[in-house]
Amino acid sequence: MASYVKEIGGKLSNDPFLTEEIGGGGGGEEDKMRRVWVPGPVIVGAGPSGLAAAVCLKQKGVPSIVLERSNCIASLWQLKTYDRLRLHLPKQFCELPFMSFPAEFPTYPSKNQFVSYLEVYAERFDIRPRFNETVAEAEYDHTLGFWRVRSKHGNTDEIATVTEYVSRWLIVATGENAEAVVPKLDGMDVFDGPIKHASLYKSGEEFGGKKVLVVGCGNSGMEVSLDLCEHRASPSLVVRDAVHVLPREMLGKSTFGLSIWLLKWLPVRLVDGFLLMVSRLILGDTAKFGLDRPIIGPLRLKNLSGKTPVLDVGTLAKIKTGHIKVRPSIKRLRRHAVEFVDGRIERYDSVIMATGYRSNVPSWLKEGEMFGKEDGLPRKPFGWKGKNGLYAAGFTNRGLLGSSMDAKRIAEDIERCWKADAKFCTPFTQSLPST
Numbered sequence: 001m002a003s004y005v006k007e008i009g010g011k012l013s014n015d016p017f018l019t020e021e022i023g024g025g026g027g028g029e030e031d032k033m034r035r036v037w038v039p040g041p042v043i044v045g046a047g048p049s050g051l052a053a054a055v056c057l058k059q060k061g062v063p064s065i066v067l068e069r070s071n072c073i074a075s076l077w078q079l080k081t082y083d084r085l086r087l088h089l090p091k092q093f094c095e096l097p098f099m100s101f102p103a104e105f106p107t108y109p110s111k112n113q114f115v116s117y118l119e120v121y122a123e124r125f126d127i128r129p130r131f132n133e134t135v136a137e138a139e140y141d142h143t144l145g146f147w148r149v150r151s152k153h154g155n156t157d158e159i160a161t162v163t164e165y166v167s168r169w170l171i172v173a174t175g176e177n178a179e180a181v182v183p184k185l186d187g188m189d190v191f192d193g194p195i196k197h198a199s200l201y202k203s204g205e206e207f208g209g210k211k212v213l214v215v216g217c218g219n220s221g222m223e224v225s226l227d228l229c230e231h232r233a234s235p236s237l238v239v240r241d242a243v244h245v246l247p248r249e250m251l252g253k254s255t256f257g258l259s260i261w262l263l264k265w266l267p268v269r270l271v272d273g274f275l276l277m278v279s280r281l282i283l284g285d286t287a288k289f290g291l292d293r294p295i296i297g298p299l300r301l302k303n304l305s306g307k308t309p310v311l312d313v314g315t316l317a318k319i320k321t322g323h324i325k326v327r328p329s330i331k332r333l334r335r336h337a338v339e340f341v342d343g344r345i346e347r348y349d350s351v352i353m354a355t356g357y358r359s360n361v362p363s364w365l366k367e368g369e370m371f372g373k374e375d376g377l378p379r380k381p382f383g384w385k386g387k388n389g390l391y392a393a394g395f396t397n398r399g400l401l402g403s404s405m406d407a408k409r410i411a412e413d414i415e416r417c418w419k420a421d422a423k424f425c426t427p428f429t430q431s432l433p434s435t
Helices: 002-012 048-059 075-079 111-124 219-230 255-263 268-283 298-305 315-321 399-419
Strands: 018-022 033-037 042-044 065-067 133-141 146-153 161-167 170-172 195-197 211-215 234-238 245-247 310-312 325-327 330-333 337-340 345-347 350-353 390-392
Touching: 042 048, 042 133, 042 146, 048 065, 048 111, 048 399, 065 161, 075 111, 211 219, 219 234, 219 310, 219 315, 245 268, 255 268, 268 298, 390 399
Parallel strands: 033 161, 042 065, 042 170, 170 390, 195 350, 211 234, 211 350, 234 325, 245 310
Antiparallel strands: 018 033, 133 146, 146 161, 330 337, 337 345
16 A cells, blocks of 8 residues: 555656546446546635635645536525625625735625626636536545545536545535525415525525515625615515624725724723624614614624624614514414414515525534534634644634635645645655555
8 A cells, every 4th residue: 555655656756636547446447437646735615715815825836626516606605695795794804815905896796796706706816616526525644644535526426437536635615505405484485475595596686576485684785775765665574693794884984894903902892882883873773663773793603603794884773763573473374475473474476585604514524523513513613723734714703804814814824734845744755544
């Protein structure tokens, strides 16, 4: 076994991504598989986090392979977001490493502008993800000292090509929002109208003149409600939990930017108090309109639970005028109506579930230390590095700014090993047990 791996190492010096055709032992077509030996990391996910990691590595002379299950980069942004979406934070806080946004872009770039930025980013640094590659399993081989990442390429209705990527490092960049979360509601099977997740919502144009119930009061739920209102629909917003609603800008500055500046000088407790005081002056008492605030301040709550405050872009004004109605939790759905926990029954034509997303890491990563099996997030707060060359990019609950920070840290960490004595840092030349 040791001699075989050393032979592979020699071949890799002439062919950076050595590919072998191997069989699974059963003889059938489905048992045939390719094996690709990757000298650098395998990155799973071609969203902003994966692209940033690939670019940071490339700037340090470390090659990588990026695997993406969809047919495009940033598939969440391109395929699963509504048309009116803009970056919630100013563009300077959303830039990826080594490339700024164009000067002509507005402070809060639109969805299409951000996608354009990412496409130029990938092109400028010659990052070419392998699309339609769905990672089915990734597991660390303790005997040989590298990761085996098995991916299926092609339409699931056809015979898929299976490829095993073998690498010393694995970077998980599939993000916190890989899969839509659709909670089960009593009566979903009898409701006569469409029920769709916000990931399938594009515009309120198709809902004009209809009564629509939006479930979930995060940034997506609030903006979808506003979009419905602007397209002559009659939306109601289900608010199940307390929520912090803050103005997007305060005192002529972005709320986010002002918060970061204040945190340089003041503790979180005082900054939270300041944000809530100014918010009340600008927005009024949100509890009067059914939006109770949590006991814990917005920044501390974000640090403790990852729950992001809502940055208001006009929804609250529509709630105040009654164009958007606030409703409590749902008790059950009926054929043409919804019954709420307060006993009220109202007729609705459609239901939109703005109920968020979750990580899909537990479904394919065979590892039990770094990532939790229930939520698929790093067990350690803001964790980006695990054992045996495992890394996480974009799981720190810090948005695009966090993705950039993760990418830089990961690249620096891998670079140290890349430049060190190859005998200790690559699976192809390390001392292996004889077999």
